[in-house]
């Protein structure tokens with residue numbers, strides 16, 4: 086069975102879920118606090134006749150429909166177009182200024198630049214991706230937004246090398262894994278068309294490898310966040326279940342001021358470690374956003 | 388020091404030497420030169436860059452990085468492209484001016500909104516300016532304060548927009 090019907094039994098209100106998947110997404114921008122403040126960004130938009138609506142986070146503005154593609158605050162790198170749920174994992178990772186942070190699947194850099202802002206552009210932020218074209222978009226975004234603490238590496242995150250960075254482990258790592266992107270259906274109406282179980286299982290395999298490497302590269306006591314924009318438990322809870330068994334780490338409960346449901350522990354004929362319930366599933370009808378999955382892990386001693 | 392550290396290479400970043408005495412690659416700018424240039428040209432206090440290291444990848448392309456890395460390092464990016472040296476006149480990037488140009492106190496030209504829009508579209512314009520010729524920081528007012536927007540070249544009574552193609556927008 087294919088999405089969305091595949092998730093009929095997972096989703097609380099399947100009718101609302103289905104209907105939300107068919108609506109276009111509200112347009113949201115994140116204020117880049119490296120270059121301005123929330124107040125000045127709001128004022129600059131208001132001066133252009135754009136009144137913004139609040140969202141779940143005070144750095145995110147919902148824009149009215151039919152916004153022009155560009156405006157003065159955008160040109161100054163004060164704003165970055167970023168979907169409301171896409172801002173979740175960096176907030177959950179919550180890096181501090183001066184820390185060492187790895188963004189393992191980083192391009193085109195929406196979350197990298199958000200991490201840079203949360204770090205107040207201080208410390209070392211390493212951004213990795215396998216796709217060179219997307220990395221060049223990441224560099225362009227980082228420069229427009231004035232992020233200067235980011236080092237960009239082109240490699241398979243599963244074999245990420247700490248060598249250029251003193252060989253020291255990270256304080257925190259984000260794995261925003263490649264996925265089947267079912268949760269982006271509102272932005273990409275054909276997201277379900279090319280769906281195959283083989284693809285789901287293939288990208289889940291990459292996710293497992295990258296998450297393992299992220300746990301290995303992070304110091305004991307450090308934090309790793311795993312996220313996807315998809316619903317398939319194969320790419321979400323199954324990945325966590327595998328890494329919980331393979332590497333020294335545990336899931337951590339966290340607060341999120343968005344409606345969500347816990348991770349699932351049973352799917353088809355699989356059962357997962359009960360602690361994956363601490364992960365959060367966000368469905369499109371919950372908060373009028375895209376779909377998302379986010380888990381927080383703590384790295385433990387061997 | 389191995390031989391390949393004696394030349395500039397386009398596939399990796401080499402940290403700028405602190406001073407001319409430590410320079411191994413001929414023509415490479417030094418950290419001291421970079422600090423002095425921002426100070427002399429724009430009045431940007433060298434203390435602004437205390438937390439930064441400067442790197443060259445590709446001849447004359449200088450990057451500013453706020454994090455930690457060992458030199459040399461063969462990766463795709465390190466902070467932001469910041470300055471072009473090795474020509475007669477050094478030229479800051481638009482991104483560097485947006486990030487650090489707010490601290491400039493000379494060779495800064497404040498444009499009106501229509502002039503700023505012409506500049507952002509990549510077009511040249513005549514302008515009365517009795518300061519130095521050469522590269523200027525262009526500012527305009529945004530949300531009640533003067534904000535650095537980019538770099539212009541002022542020559543012969545003309546303000547020549549240096550906004551790179553990919554950053555141009557028509558907001559007129």
Ligand SMILES: C[S@@+](CC[C@H](N)C(=O)[O-])C[C@H]1O[C@@H](n2cnc3c(N)ncnc32)[C@H](O)[C@@H]1O
Nearest residue numbers: 190191192193194195196215216241242261263
């Ligand atoms: C969901 S996207 C990341 C979006 C990005 N975090 C952002 O917020 O802009 C997943 C990324 O993983 C990259 N990727 C796929 N396999 C990878 C691997 N083995 N190592 C590193 N990156 C990989 C893809 O090229 C893609 O850019």
